[in-house]
Amino acid sequence: MADLNEKKGASDGDAASHTIYDTNEANRSGSEHASEKVAGNTDAYAHIRDGKLGEQLVNNNVDARIANPLAGIPREQIKLDAKEFAQRYGLDEYTDIMVKGALVAQDPLAFDAVPELDEADREVLRREVTHKWSHPFQLYALVVLCAVAAAVQGMDESVINGALLFFPAQFGIGDDNADRDNWLRGLIGAAPYVACAFLGCWLTDPLNHFLGRRGTIFFGAVICCLTCIWSAVTNSWQHLFVARLVLGLGIGPNSATVPVYAAECAPPLIRGALVMQWQTWTAFGIMLGYVSDLAFYHVKDTTPSITGLNWRIMLASACFPAIILAAQVFTSPESPRWLMKKGRYTQAMKSFLRLRNTPLQACRDLYLAHVTIEAENSVRHTQSKFRFLELWTVPRNRRASYASTILMFGQQFCGVNVIAYYSSNILSGAGFSDINALLGSFGFGILNFVFAGPAIWTIDTFGRRNLVLATTPPMCLALLMTGFSFFAEEQQVRTGIVLTGIYLYAVFYSPGMGPVPFSYSAEAFPLRVRELGMSQATAILWFFNAVLAVTFFRLRQAFTPQGAFGWYAGWNLILFALVFLFCPETKGLSLEELDSVFAVPTQKHAAYQIRQIPYFAKKYIFRQKVEKEQLYNFDNTTNAPRTANPL
Incomplete structure (x- = not known):
């Protein structure tokens, strides 16, 4: 069995113990490799501390084994490292609990095999799986905060729908048959998103x-x-355009x-459901x-x-949820992972204690995040001085960029915001009166909010990818129906x-x-480039x-x-x-284990998916008994966070 050479691992830029290839892939690259089993290696943790790439034992017929940076490290070494970690960062009062948390973090579902835990500890960890929605009030208060932030964006997006029925005629750009007027109406509608794409989203990294x-x-x-408020007091289309441009400087960083x-504060079992609250409450x-x-x-x-x-009050009304958001934001704890990135571990521990039910869970998540940050830091010398370039030059990050770009682009070109922004104009063109067009738009808004509910319960079980695959074909048919009508x-x-x-x-x-594009993009990137990765993803979305907003009228x-709706259906x-x-x-x-998922080469993932087409046909159409090929070797079959057993 082949192993990775150090040069190949460095070029991949993946964190220690997350570098993954199989034997055939390595041989095709012409690299020389030698195998070394990590289990029992007393120096395993030193590979992380000394900046050397950890090595994973890879099965002959499996591309990857999901693991975390603690996999393969002897238990005694983990105990010593956890004690040293607690003392180094002023967490002495949590030393014993930190040792327990570190041992659990090595394999979160194997806690029954950890002798240092007592029965009360085990019951806490069992309940985490069996009662996955049982969390402190502070976590749900943070969810409310994120929901209000999303409502701010959603209201900013949709109030223009009604205003477009009035201000174009007042400002002399209301002729539906004039090319100039069509372009200008679209440009005013799109102004915040132009600003988001070219400036607002890129403010995210320095602001954070x-x-x-x-x-x-x-x-x-x-x-x-x-x-x-500024938009409501404008006196020309040029003035309104500038005001809406500046609006993008608020929408971009928040989006x-x-x-x-939300992703950095949420437990893994319900992270998808909590992060998707952004889209659910945007719909609200x-x-x-x-x-x-x-x-x-x-x-x-x-x-x-x-x-x-009337249209001025419509535009001004969107300031009210923004006032509520500004008033409540500092009542929630700061992201513990951001605090750790800044070296403020004592405050990070306090944040985790507010967001988790017990100190054991807080210590487990704190220590796992810490060793992953250390692993990322250990390979910084192999990476570019310009972190933005790492989004495309480091293969693990590049694969996350591919996936998030597809989904963010898709959220727009699936055609939704044509309806969200211009449904009143669409319905008016179909023969509705203005007031009935607004009522019809309101009905769309209700359904958009209500039917986001099923995703809360399915995004962490049915999955992000499967939700998109199951819903895009029906969306295509619905757009064809709308256009052909x-x-x-x-x-x-x-x-x-x-x-x-x-x-x-x-x-x-x-x-x-x-909900899927925002949830997916928020969790796809490693901590080192997370703000930049999300900035890039949202900039692509807003661009x-x-x-879409500029071009729809034309x-x-x-x-x-018929052709416009057919275009988006395609x-x-x-x-x-x-x-x-x-x-x-x-x-x-x-979030730390996702490094392994994105370490699988893009062509290997695509080839695997193509090979699954005959499998699904045999199983679900011809009802044959066939065994599914596994891309990853998961050692657990629950919906809980899954890690490989120590190698």
């Missing part, structure tokens, strides 16, 4: 560096609040930071925007000096089918392509969001509604293929 996760969220909330904040915010549009639709101008009071000559038939198509689309979008004019089929081939599953693994 200096202000932390909570400070960045506070900054975004203040910007969103002030610019909503990148909040999912990461979108619905609130529609409520605001309906509530203020009939507001009349009260003085000659104010024209368009414009062929109907009878208005009642046309409006009924358009509304049905839009609503069916919401039903399938909300549990799939809605294509802007492209696209509809050129393609007709993209859903392309996205199905891309996700199937290039996006690995991430459910049920700790």
Whole structure:
């Protein structure tokens, strides 16, 4: 059996004990390797401390074994290292518990075999699996914080829907048949997302560096609040465009930071469900925007000096959730992983204690995060001075970038924001009155929020990837239904089918392509480049969001509604293929263990997925008894975080 040479491991840039290839892959690369079994090696931990790449025992017929940096280290060595760790970082009062936590962290589901644990400790760890939603109030308060942040973004996105029925005519850009007016309306609608893509999202890394996760969220909330009021007092389309551009400087950092904040604070078993609250409550915010549009639709101008009071109040109303967010953000603990990155371990321990039920669980998660950070630091000398380049030059990071890019691009080009931003215009063009168009949009908002619920219960069991694969084909059909309904000559038939198509689309979008991209991107990148990775992912999302928002009016004019909706329906089929081939599953693994998933080469993952097509046909169509090929060798079959037994 072959082993990795040091040069190959360094080029991959993966953390110690996370470098993975099989024998055939190594031989094809022409590298020379020698095998060495890690089990029983008393110097195993020194490989991490001294900057040498740890080595994994790889099965002959398996590409990878999910492991963490503690796998293969003798128990006595772990106990000594845990004691030294507690003393070094001023955690002496937790020394005994830290030793227990470190031993559990080596293999989280093998706690029954750890003699240092008493029965009370074991019961706590069993309950963690059997009662996975039982957590401290502080964790759920943090979830509420993230939900309010998401509602801020959603409301900022959707209030423009109602305002677009009024301000274009007031500002002289309301002609549906004029190319200039179509482009300008699209540009104003897209302005925040242009700013997000080119500046707002890239502020995430420096803001997080200096202000932390909570400070960045506070900054975004203040910007969103002030610019909503600014948008309401504009007196020309140029002025409104600038105000909405600045709005993007608040939306961008928050959209990148909040999912990461949730991912870093959440336990692995429910991380997907908690992170996806971002999209669920974004959908709620979108619905609130529609409520605001309906509530203020009939507001009349009260003085000659104010024209368009209704659309101005619509835009200003989005400041209220931003005020609530700014008021509550500092009541939650800072991300413990961010604090550890800054060397503030005592504060990180306090954060974990607020977010976990017992000190044992807090010590386990703290120590596992610590050894992973140490492993990442040990290979920094092999990496670029420019961390952004590491997103594409380090293979582990590049694979995460591929997957997150596909999903973030897909969330936009699946066509959802055409409906979210312009549903009132679409329904108006189908024959609805303005008020009925807003009511129809409100119905879309309700369904978008309600049907995100199933994903909360399935994203950590059914999986992120499977949710997308199961919902993109029905989304394609719903968009085709919406577009082809414009062929109907009878208005009642046309409006009924358009509304049905839009609503069916919401039903399938909300549990799939809605929550998965943000959840997936927030957990895909290692801590060293997590802020940059999420900045890149959200910048890609907002860039294509802007492209979609700018072009839709002109696209509809050129393609007709049938062609415009058919265009996005086709993209859903392309996205199905891309996700199937290039996006690995991430459910049920700790943020640290995901290094191993993304260590599998892209071509190997794609080839494996193609080989599964005959398997599914034989099993589910022809009902044959066939054995599934395993890409990873999982030692546990539960939905709990799974790690390999010590090698």
